Amino acid sequence: MDDSRYALRDFRESDLEPYAALYKAIVRDQPISAATFRAEWELQRGVPNPWPWFSVDERSSHRLVAVAGLVRNLFQADPLRPWIFGDVDPDHVHQGIGTHLYERVLSVAGEGGATGLRCTVRGDHSAALAFLAHRGFVERRRSWVSALDLASADTSALPMLTAKLSHEGIELTTLEREGPERDDVFRGLYDLALVTGGDVPRVGAFTPPTYEEYRRLQLGGPSFHPDSWMLAKEGDRYVGVSSAGTDAADPGVLHQWYTATRSEFRGRKVAETLKLRLIDFARKRGYVRITTANDSLNQPMWSLNQRLGFHKISERIHTEKVFDPVG
Numbered sequence: 001m002d003d004s005r006y007a008l009r010d011f012r013e014s015d016l017e018p019y020a021a022l023y024k025a026i027v028r029d030q031p032i033s034a035a036t037f038r039a040e041w042e043l044q045r046g047v048p049n050p051w052p053w054f055s056v057d058e059r060s061s062h063r064l065v066a067v068a069g070l071v072r073n074l075f076q077a078d079p080l081r082p083w084i085f086g087d088v089d090p091d092h093v094h095q096g097i098g099t100h101l102y103e104r105v106l107s108v109a110g111e112g113g114a115t116g117l118r119c120t121v122r123g124d125h126s127a128a129l130a131f132l133a134h135r136g137f138v139e140r141r142r143s144w145v146s147a148l149d150l151a152s153a154d155t156s157a158l159p160m161l162t163a164k165l166s167h168e169g170i171e172l173t174t175l176e177r178e179g180p181e182r183d184d185v186f187r188g189l190y191d192l193a194l195v196t197g198g199d200v201p202r203v204g205a206f207t208p209p210t211y212e213e214y215r216r217l218q219l220g221g222p223s224f225h226p227d228s229w230m231l232a233k234e235g236d237r238y239v240g241v242s243s244a245g246t247d248a249a250d251p252g253v254l255h256q257w258y259t260a261t262r263s264e265f266r267g268r269k270v271a272e273t274l275k276l277r278l279i280d281f282a283r284k285r286g287y288v289r290i291t292t293a294n295d296s297l298n299q300p301m302w303s304l305n306q307r308l309g310f311h312k313i314s315e316r317i318h319t320e321k322v323f324d325p326v327g
C-alpha cells in the first residue's frame, strides 16, 4: 500500500454509511444497509474485550476505500478464533490495501492471543478465495443461500397442518402476540435457542451467548419485526421457532433467520408449519422473496427448504487458518 496515497486508521461510526455503499459496490445482489452494519458494530462494541476494526482512506479525496476487522460470532464464539472480514473498493484493488489491512488485523489477533482466524467468503468471489488461500486459510464448511419466490409458493397444506398441531395441543403464535418486551417470553426463546443450537452444523463448537447478548442480538436494529417470528408453544413452553427480519437495502426480501424445533417434538411437522406460516405472512405483507442460509450438511433443514420450493442462489465458504503454535 502506498502510504503517500492511502492512510490506515481506526474505524469510526461515521464510516458506517460509506461502508454500506462500498459493500454494495462489491456485493450487488445481496446488499447490506448502513443500519444493519450499525447494529452489528454496536453489538460487537458491547462484547467484553471487543476486537478492533480498521479503515483506509484515500488521502486526496478523504474517501473511505477499505474496511477490515475482527468479530465475535455469538453462537460459535471461541474467543481465540475470531472471524476476520475485509472489503476493498473495486476502484482501489491491486494496490496492496487488502494485504496491508490483513497484516494489521493479523497482528492484533496475535497480540490478543488468537490461535487462528476464521473467514466467510462467497463461493463466486474467486479473488477473495485466492487471497485467503495464499495466506493459509483452508475450507472448513459451506453454507448455501437459497431463495423462495413467493409468487409461486404453495401454502395449501397450512390449514390441515395447523389443525393437526392444534389437535396435538400445540398452539401457533407470534412473538408480537406473546409480547417482545416481556422478559419471560425472551427467556423462553433463549432456552429454545440453547437446547437446539448444538444441533446446527457449524464451524467449531456451539458456544451459546449469554442471555443479555442473545436479547441484544435479537432486538438490535431496525430489521427486528416481532410479527415475523412464528412460534409453536405447548403450555408455557416454546417448542418451535421460525424467525425472520428485513434489511432496508433490499426491502422486497424477508430474511429467514432461525428455524428450530425441540428435539422431542421433531418429525411432527412443527418446523414445516412454522415456515409455511412465515411464507403466508410474507406474501400477505407484499414481500417478493424469502432468503435463507443453511450449512450444506444440514440435511433436515435443506430437505424441508427444498420441499417448500427454495432454490440455491449462492454459496458461502467458511475458511479457517490455524496459527503455527511455535511461530
Ligand SMILES: CC(C)(COP(=O)(O)OP(=O)(O)OC[C@H]1O[C@@H](n2cnc3c(N)ncnc32)[C@H](O)[C@@H]1OP(=O)(O)O)[C@@H](O)C(=O)NCCC(=O)NCCS
Binding pocket: 196, 197, 199, 200, 201, 257, 258, 259, 260, 261, 262, 265, 266, 267, 268, 269, 270, 271, 272, 273, 294, 298, 299, 300, 301, 303, 304, 307
Ligand atoms: C431442521 C428442524 C428445524 C426440523 O424440525 P421438525 O419440526 O422436526 O421438521 P418437520 O417435522 O416439520 O419436518 C418437515 C420436513 O422436513 C424434512 N425433514 C425434517 N427432519 C428431517 C431429517 N432428520 N432428515 C431429513 N429430512 C427431514 C422432511 O422433508 C420433513 O417432511 P416429512 O416429515 O414428510 O418427511 C430440526 O431438525 C431442528 O431443530 N434442527 C436444529 C436447528 C437447525 O439446524 N436449524 C436450521 C438452522 S436455521
